[in-house]
Amino acid sequence: MSEAQRDLLDRLFAGAIAAAHPAGRLPQLLPAPPADGHLIMLAAGKAAGAMTEVAERHYLDTLGLAAGRLAGLAVARHGYARPTxxxxxxxxxxxxxDEASLAAAAGALALAQSAGADDLVLVLMSGGASANWIAPAAGLTLAEKQAVTRALLRSGANIGEINSVRKHLSRIKGGRLARAAFPARVVTLAISDVPGDDPDTIGSGPTVPDRSTLADARAIVARYRLDLPAAVHRALADPANETPKPGDPVFAAAAFHLAARPADAFAAAEAIVRGAGYDYVFLGERLEGEAREVAAAHARLARQLQTQGRRAAILSGGELTVTISGSGRGGPNQEYALALAIASGASPAVGLQTAIVAGFLIS
Structure with missing residues (x-):
């Protein structure tokens, strides 16, 4: 790979990240603080720290909101904290x-339950929130929830299926955070990392109605032949664990807005690609499937473009999966990158850059 190709890949990566960064996407969407009550901020996911920073700056500095009228809790994966x-x-x-996920969910639920009708609960969501907020349904332990997560991640199930199961084993997911905050007004601003930007899939939809059912969750467990603890099977058979559905009054004062989508990252990347004189080959933002199989298909396409003498950038996004049969480590991005390198014969004329929301391939 030439230095020019490497530089282009770096610019694509930086441009895509900037297009979805909270600093540029969040301020114009932040709701006005309540006239009389408190503003309660609850943030979860890999961008939780950055989103909270932006929100605090907006309310405390730009609007001059008194710090005493603001409360909140943010949780991000280890290593992603920001100075709030x-x-x-x-x-x-x-x-x-882990245990910190339990503490974060307990804190978020307590703050939500403390909200009154005059308060505003602002929920800031991003990828990773499903793992960062863990509130096991009655009768389940953290260890059992961890076992469910590991089994789902190894199974090859897609993110929608994974979250359908998660939502029915939780006291915070699947609309239950909105239920805890009722009758307060709830506004959710989300950075999407899922194909289709479905609100009830992003972070397992803690503030929106859930369209999936306990029966759906049980069918997913059966389809992938998941070996789960007996307590999990009991929980999935308990009607008390059904999620709130569309039309439930707890959502009457709830609103959901997308702050950033994979499409925004791709639009920024396309401008950079075309500006550099490359053909823009876009394979879509909703790709699903086994990471190694998708990588092999992309490698074949890259070789075809090389054979045709085209200078092209192949871009794609989605939520790939990895079905683990041994004791390997890593996730879909690593699997995709390594499988692509093998399938392309590690050709020096093919460069690769991957991120959570997009994959960039230059030939």
Whole structure:
């Protein structure tokens, strides 16, 4: 790979990240603080620290909101904390939850339940929130929730299926955070990392109605032949663990807005690609499937473009999966990158840059 190609890949990566960064996407969407009540900020996911920083700066500095009217809690994966001013910042496990995930969810639920009708609960969501907020359904332990997560991650199930199971084993996911905050007004601002930007899939939808059911969750467990603790099977058979559905009054004062989408990152990347004189080959933002199989298909396409003498950048996004049969480590991005290198014969004419929301391939 030439230095010019490497530089282009770096610029694509930086441009895509900037296009979805909270600093540029969040301020114009932040709601006005309540006239009389308190503003309670609850943030979860890998961007929780950055989103909380932006929100605190907006309310405390730009609007001059008194710090005493602001409360909050933010949780991000280990190593992703940011220096917040009012909100408590917690680092927790991802993709497998840990004790800090329990503490973060308990704190978020307590703050939500403390909200009154005059208060505003602002929920800031980003990828990773499902693992960062863990509140096991009655009768389940953290160890059992961890076992479920590991089994789902190894199974090859897609993110929608994974979160359908998670939502029915939780006291915070699947609309239950909105239920805890009722009758307060709830506004959710989310950075999407899932194909289709479905609100009830992002972070397992803690503030929106859930369209999946206990029966759906049980069917997913059966489809992938998941070996789960007996307590999990009991929980999935308990009607008390059904999630709140569309039309439930707890969502009457709830609003959901996307702050950033994979499409925003791709639009920025396309401008950079075309500006550099490359053909823009976009394979879509909703790719799913086994990471190694998708990588092999992309390698074939890259070789075809090389054979045709085209200078092209192949871009794609989505939520790939890895079905683990041994004791390997890593996730879909690593699997994709390594499989692509093998399938392309590690050709020096093919460069690769991957991120959570996008893959950039230059030939």
């Amino acid at each position: 001013r009012v909100a408590e910042m917690i680092e927790a496990g991802h993709p497998v939850p």
